[in-house]
Amino acid sequence: MEQKKTRILIADDDAEIRSVLTLLLSSEGYEVIAACDGQEAVEKADDTIDLYILDVSMPNVSGFAAAAEIRKTCYAPVLFLTAYSGESDRTMGFSVGADDYIAKPFSNTDLLLRVKAHLRRSLEYSKALYAAKAENQGHTDSPDSIVYKDLVLVPDSQSVQKDGTAIALTWTEYRILELLLTHRRKIFSLENIYQSVWDEDAVGDSTIMVHIKNLRKKLGDNSRNPQYIKTAWGKGYYAD
Template sequence: MADHPVKILIADDEKEIRDILTLLLRGEGYEVTAAKSGEEAVHLADPSIGMYILDINMPGMSGYETAVKIREKFYAPIIFLTAYSGESDKTMGFSAGADDYIVKPFSNTELLLRVRSLLRRAYDYSPAQGSSSSENKISYKDLVLDLDSQSVQKDGQTISLTWTEFQILELFISNRGRIYSLDHIYQSIWQEDAVGDGTIMVHIKNLRKKLGDNSRNPIYIKTAWGKGYYVD
């Protein structure tokens, strides 16, 4: 991964949560900065931050709003912490730019596993220095995936995707015709067993929306009913 400790910014209005997360993450060797509010998190955000862990239900600027503000300038992975587990809540979180979503109460083991997994993916897929080469681009229909800049263009217009959305799209397009079950997608992206929630379905729903894909008659991501998803 990195040669120096990864810096993680935590934003939660509850001091007890901030203290627990700080102690837990520092015990794993991460450098931690804590913010008491969304406003403070936005102020502290900078290119040195390797990950953001944001509570959604903060007074003033919510975690959703905080993520949107951070995403305007920075692309480090974002994990949301929340007491809400409904699909609509997850959809809002991922649409705001989150890469993962942890429902309270959670175990220390689960949080650390998610942090390690997301950081590993972020570093494995981090943009290369210098200009992109044609060998690092994948074309599919009117889409062009740039593996160096982690960007997607449709008809020449850049589409903003999260780390996870980009990796799911790359997985499908690099393996056209192959049907991936939800568990297989999770294992391919996270490199671990699925946690049993609707995370992948929400990511695909948001990905389709950003691509302008109609779930009933999709152009890009097709559904194999009872089996999974694929790109033909």
């Protein structure tokens, strides 16, 4: 039986960039679905897509707006292509669920490395998340589960449940939560968290702060009196 190809959706209003990306990714064995703008990307998005590459500056519906809409139902990694890599742009992108940024003009080698890394990290997580939502069977019996209050994290499947209900986290959000819960009471600075999750130097404090805000919202955590992710003012974040 022929193995199902990994599906990557690319969206860019520049036909030449779409052509280059399609050729590059297809040569690596990926199935490429191309969209010429953000609206078409939203229309073509579904749970069969394994990764999204979206240009930020597209007419009508921007990459940011498209990602925000896609994130309502899909949890595959989202990579942004952008000519702007400032902190404010990254903050906006991460706030709508982005996993990474690739600056234009991009290196083909760098893009492929990032694509492969995100696919490797997320494929099992995405499949496990859909399975957990469908089954909704409550706490797992896995001996490697991380139990914290009413949260259960399962490292093998990278899934998260709260009171037996699956929580839809992106891969990046899961990694931050796992980091804090596996090192209780240790305060992680913003730079520590960034290096642990991305394996590179931090690009700005707001990146992690946006992810923490998103995590708290999804977990139902009150930022003024948090139960899961606590703030050590001027130092960082921790779980007690």
